Every structure is written in C-alpha cells, then in structure tokens.
Amino acid sequence: MSTRSVQVPTPDGTADAVVASPDDGERHPGVLLYPDVIGPRPVIHEMAERLASHGYHVLVPNLFYRHGPAPVVEVPDLTVPENREAFFREALPLLHEHTVERALADAGAYLDFLAARPEVRPGPVGTVGYCFGAVLAVRTAAARPGQVAAAAGFHPGSLVTDAPDSPHRLASDIAAELYFGFAEHDDGMKPEDIARWDDAMDEAGVTCASEVYPGTVHGFTMADTSAFSPSGLDRHWKDLVPLLDRNLTTD
Template sequence: MPTQTRTLHIPTADGRADAFAAFPEAFPGAGERHPGVLMYPDGFGIRPVLREMAAELAGHGFYVLVPNVFYRHGPTPVIDLPAYIGGEDRSAVLGRLMPLIQEHTAERSLRDADAFLRFLTTRPEAAAGPVAVTGYCFGGLLATRTAAAHPEQVAALAAFHAPVGAAGSDALAGITARAHFGHAESDLTPEALRELNKTLDAAGVDHTSEIYPGTVHGFTMSDTDAFDPAGLRRHWDRLLPLLKGALADG
C-alpha cells in the first residue's frame, strides 16, 4: 500500500515536540481514516531507519505517529549520528545520549504521553477509537508506561528489546491492552523472563513475552551492529497480528 509522510509539531506542557507521521496514501477527497499507532523510537532517535519502519507499518493500514522524545534538547537530529552505528561510533553516541535518557524521568514521559495521545486523536487521517503504542529499547519502556497510564485508550502494546521491568510492577498492573514483549537473548535470562511473565500473569495482562533466539540488544535496527534480520522478521510477525486484532476488535 503506498504511503505518505508528514512533518508535525506536537504541543506539550514543556514546549513543541517535532514528530513525523506515516500513513496510507489516499485518493484525493477520499477522507480515509486509519487506526492510530504511537511509535516510540529507540534511544538513537528519529532517523532514516525509523522512517522506513513507520512507513512499513503504515503500509499495512495504520496511521503511525513518531515523536522526538528528546525535544527538550532540540529538534531532530538531537545529536549527530553516523549512517551506521557500530563499534567505537556506537560507544561515542551512547555516551552522548545517556545523560538525555537519564533526564527523561517517568514524570516527563507521562506528561509527554498525554500530549502525544491527545495530538494523535486530532489527526484527520487517524480513526477515532482505541490506539496502539509500540517502541524499541528505551522507547519500549515509554510505550509500556503510556499503555499503563491510558488503559481506556490503548488497546495494544508492543515493546522490543526494551527494559520492560523498569516500568515497575505497579505500572504493569495498570495495563489492559493486549501486549507483546520481544526480548533480546542478551538482555534477559530465561529465569528473568519467567519472573517477568509471572508478574504480568499476576497483573492479569493479556500478553505474549518471549526471548528472540540469537539476538542482542537493538536487533530490530538495521543501521546498527546489533541488527538481526531474523529477529526483525519475527518482530513483524508478532506486531502486525497484534495490532490488527486489537484495533479491529476495538
């Protein structure tokens, strides 16, 4: 399905967040509306690979909004990134990003979630009704917090190579969305996975949660040395049925 993109600015309590949206291309005057998805980038932020992934998702019939979560430090790109993030470049980039990530408190992320979801519901190309949130790495934690804080609005949650447990058991207990958590093999031991799943089960979360074999942290991102093609395919195989099922039912 052909798609188009649009650069946007989201008003928040702390200023304007730059963002972009990808959505199916409509015939002139068609006025089509599509289920909304809030996609949080990984810690490296908005860049070509995120635009490609958003366009891929939009091609399946969704309106995908991708915000710059570090907008308080400037517009995209917040820091200069190499075309390929690996080796010494990766270490240097992470060294510059970690202070921004550490400053992005739970309180900030929840204020932003309110603004991002409110903005998403105003888009003329986005359908009324429930939405989905998805995210990668640090963005997966933000997606989890967003779903927990907005159970009445978020029908589906997906997080990949993300520190889901950092949201805390109280937050996890607030999730009413259908959820999928795809973990890197290097991020989570089988024992830790069992403990996380026990917490999710106890909270009554309708979820799947699994380790993707042979993967390392960041496996979905094709512009990094962590990329795993099989892991990315598995990610799409889990994400698309989740979103289509939850949003269609909603």
C-alpha cells in the same frame, strides 16, 4: 504512503515528529511508535512507513525535543564500535533526564494529538517501542488504559527494576493486550527478569505474550546498527502486525 513532519504541542513546549499513513483518504487506527535512544532517523521512518502500509496512522515523536529538534545527537555509522561508544556518551545523559514525569506528560500529549487528527479513526490506539521506547510503551498503556488497546516492545530496556515505579509494577493499570520480543542476549533483560515480568503480568491478569528471539542481541530490529538481525526484524513484523490488527481494527 504519505510521510510528513508535524509539530506536537506538549506541556513543556513542542515536539517535532513524523507521521506516516496510507495515502488513501480513509481514516485509520492510530499507533504511537516510540524509537530507541538513538532517536528518529531514516531507519525509524522506514519502519513507520512499513507499519502504516498495514493500515495505520503512525506517529513517531522526537523524545528528546526539550534539547532541540532531531537529531539531537548526530548519528554516526553505528556499525563501528568506536562510533557507538562516542555516540552513547552523548545520548545517555538525555535518556537519564527523560524522567517518568516527563514521559507521562509527553505520552498524554502524543495520544491527544493522534486522537485529534482527522486521518485517525476514533477508537483504540496502539503503542510500540524499541529499547527504552518499549518501556515508554508500557507506561503509556498504563496511563491511558481506556485508550490504549495494544502495546508491544522489542529488545526492551529494563522492564523490571527495584524502583517503586518499575514498569512491571504497573500491571494492574494495564488493559491492553501486550507482546514483547526479547533478545536472547541482553544484559538489560536477563532470563530471570523476563520471568519476573511474566509473573507480574500473570498475577494481574494481563494478556501478555513474551518470546525470546534466538540468536539476537539488544537492538536486533535496527538495520543501521551492528546488532541488526534480518530474521529478527522479519519475525518482529509477523508478531507486531497481528497484535495491532486484532485489537485496533473493526469490521
């Protein structure tokens, strides 16, 4: 495996990022991996490397690059409740400043960067996101329906809101196959929200699978937090990789 730091030009500057890919000299389909609000860090890099081991060229951007290189907020031991509270007091303002307009401008830059890399096979790409990164994966799929063929999200942020630009209202713009793994216990996406999400996808004719992972809480894929579920992470791989394989790989 090959993992290295890169710089991605964007309309607002330069985003620091990491790419992971098989070190075999071949070209592989591109995948844009959106991290959670905690941002790029060792556990995210490890996840990118594991995904790359399945034959993908994975880009992980620092979503808050406008405020500096990652880590924009130093990441403490997030298994300690007191540390979590202090961290999110600093991190949440960054999230609130990451507007839809910024997200879409960045998404175009990230996908253009992937498409231009000699290691990336021409053709469809995938997006995957965690927490609020899952919302960005949806927005990216809707913004680039001719390019994004698969999108997945795990313990996503709010996909259903009353806002005019709520992610669930983008269904008619999506051509990708979608997969979402929801936490059983998550105030951000309650059962009624998941039902509204599914109804919106069904009405628009979007191919979308939604599954609730029993015994999990928001953040269950993240091994460096108290929310971590080893079984949830393992299942996430079993659901994610086939989605990408059937949409991004060709004979």
